[in-house]
Amino acid sequence: MAQNKKDEFSKRENELADFANAISHPARVAILKQIANRETCICGEIVEVLPLAQSTVSQHLKELLKAELIKGEIEGTKSCYCINWKTFEKFEKTFNEFFTKANSNNPGKQAKCC
Amino acid sequence: MAQNKKDEFSKRENELADFANAISHPARVAILKQIANRETCICGEIVEVLPLAQSTVSQHLKELLKAELIKGEIEGTKSCYCINWKTFEKFEKTFNEFFTKANSNNPGKQAKCC
DNA sequence: TTCTTTAATCGTATATTTGCGATATAATAT
DNA sequence: ATATTATATCGCAAATATACGATTAAAGAA
Numbered sequence: 001m002a003q004n005k006k007d008e009f010s011k012r013e014n015e016l017a018d019f020a021n022a023i024s025h026p027a028r029v030a031i032l033k034q035i036a037n038r039e040t041c042i043c044g045e046i047v048e049v050l051p052l053a054q055s056t057v058s059q060h061l062k063e064l065l066k067a068e069l070i071k072g073e074i075e076g077t078k079s080c081y082c083i084n085w086k087t088f089e090k091f092e093k094t095f096n097e098f099f100t101k102a103n104s105n106n107p108g109k110q111a112k113c114c
Numbered sequence: 115m116a117q118n119k120k121d122e123f124s125k126r127e128n129e130l131a132d133f134a135n136a137i138s139h140p141a142r143v144a145i146l147k148q149i150a151n152r153e154t155c156i157c158g159e160i161v162e163v164l165p166l167a168q169s170t171v172s173q174h175l176k177e178l179l180k181a182e183l184i185k186g187e188i189e190g191t192k193s194c195y196c197i198n199w200k201t202f203e204k205f206e207k208t209f210n211e212f213f214t215k216a217n218s219n220n221p222g223k224q225a226k227c228c
Numbered sequence: 229t230t231c232t233t234t235a236a237t238c239g240t241a242t243a244t245t246t247g248c249g250a251t252a253t254a255a256t257a258t
Numbered sequence: 259a260t261a262t263t264a265t266a267t268c269g270c271a272a273a274t275a276t277a278c279g280a281t282t283a284a285a286g287a288a
Contacts, residue, residue, distance in 0.1 A: 002247045002272050008165040009140035013147070021138035025276085026123035026131040029212070033127070036213055040227045043235060051122040056277050058236055063275095073228035077234045077285045080227045088213060098143070099150055099202060113154045113194045114187035116242050116277045139246085157265060170247050172266055191255045191264045230288085237282070245274070250267105257262070 016098060019091045022067035027052060028060050035070060036083050043079040130212060133205045136181035141166060142174050149184060150197050157193040 006014060023029055030050055035041040047057045061081065064070045068087045073080045120128060137143055144164060149155040161171045175195065178184045182201045187194045 004273075005165060005247075006140055009144055013140040013143040016143050017138050017140040020134040020136075020143075022134075024131055024135035024138040026120055026127040027276090029127040029130050029134075030123055033212060044233095047235090051119060052276095053278050054235070055237080055279075059276080062236085071228040074235090074284095075227070077232095079235060082228050083213075098147060099197075113189070114185040114196050116240095118243075119277075141246090158263095161265090166246095167248055168265075169249075169267080173246080176266085188254095188265090191262095193265060232287075233285085235283090238280085240279095241277090243274100243276075246272085248270090250269090252267070253265085255263085255265105258260080 012094065012098075016091075016094055018067055019069075019087070019094075022064055022069050025060070027056075028064060031057070031060055031064065032069065032083065035081055040080055040082045043081065046081075126208065126212075130205075130208055132181060133183075133201070133208075136178055136183050139174070141170075142178060145171070145174055145178065146183065146197065149195055154194055154196045157195065160195075 006017075009017075023032065027050060031046055034046050034049060038045075043057070043061065046061075047054045050057055052060075061070070061072070061079075064081075065072055068084050070081050071084045120131075123131075137146065141164060145160055148160050148163060152159075157171070157175065160175075161168045164171055166174075175184070175186070175193075178195075179186055182198050184195050185198045
């Protein structure tokens with residue numbers, strides 16, 4: 001990057017980008033899908049299903065935790081993860097605030113040019 | 115990456131990830147915001163507002179075009195961009211299909227563990 | 229205690245992204 | 259015809275992300 005310019009953008013812009021970044025890899029989408037469909041999921045079950053090494057899955061889980069898309073709890077030797085719906089709701093709200101302004105000015109969603 | 119494993123995931127998973135990837139940088143969120151708020155936007159206006167060099171903005175615009183989040187049209191020496199709402203709608207739909215299954219099983223959105 | 233299981237972390241190689249200045253291109257103005 | 263303006267593209271350097279095997283840590287079983 002030479003320099004990281006992320007500080008120069010607003011908190012809102014960074015929050016949206018961070019959320020999007022967390023789901024910007026198909027492995028993480030697949031992990032979220034597993035957890036969401038089972039409501040709760042043990043790490044080992046995810047590793048079994050994905051075409052990735054255990055250490056790689058662990059790294060992806062760490063990122064999802066960091067972005068607060070999932071919550072985790074250690075149960076003995078196993079780790080149990082579930083979706084943090086609050087973050088999803090917050091994202092949906094922020095996303096809509098950001099990208100529906102033009103829509104409300106322009107009900108048919110037709111751009112003036114192009 | 116050593117190896118790129120993206121092929122090993124489903125088309126749906128990759129589509130979601132690609133969309134998210136396009137908005138996973140605050141500069142691109144800021145660009146989309148500019149275009150959405152004005153409904154339409156000339157490249158130069160975006161460059162003026164962002165804390166980035168012209169060539170960098172151009173690169174980000176190229177990525178947004180590739181992901182079909184925006185459409186572009188050349189008008190003389192200037193380039194006019196606007197939001198491609200169709201893609202946003204598609205994303206919203208796919209996103210909801212993916213992440214509301216557990217929700218419907220579990221109306222209170224409370225996880226069983228953690 | 230010792231062995232096994234489960235998952236996190238470390239170290240490392242490679243790939244990709246980000247950012248910029250310089251250059252190219254193409255339309256418009258002089 | 260030449261100069262100017264607007265934007266895209268090229269080439270490069272630095273930063274980040276992705277992936278894996280090896281190692282570590284900690285709980286549970288034998």
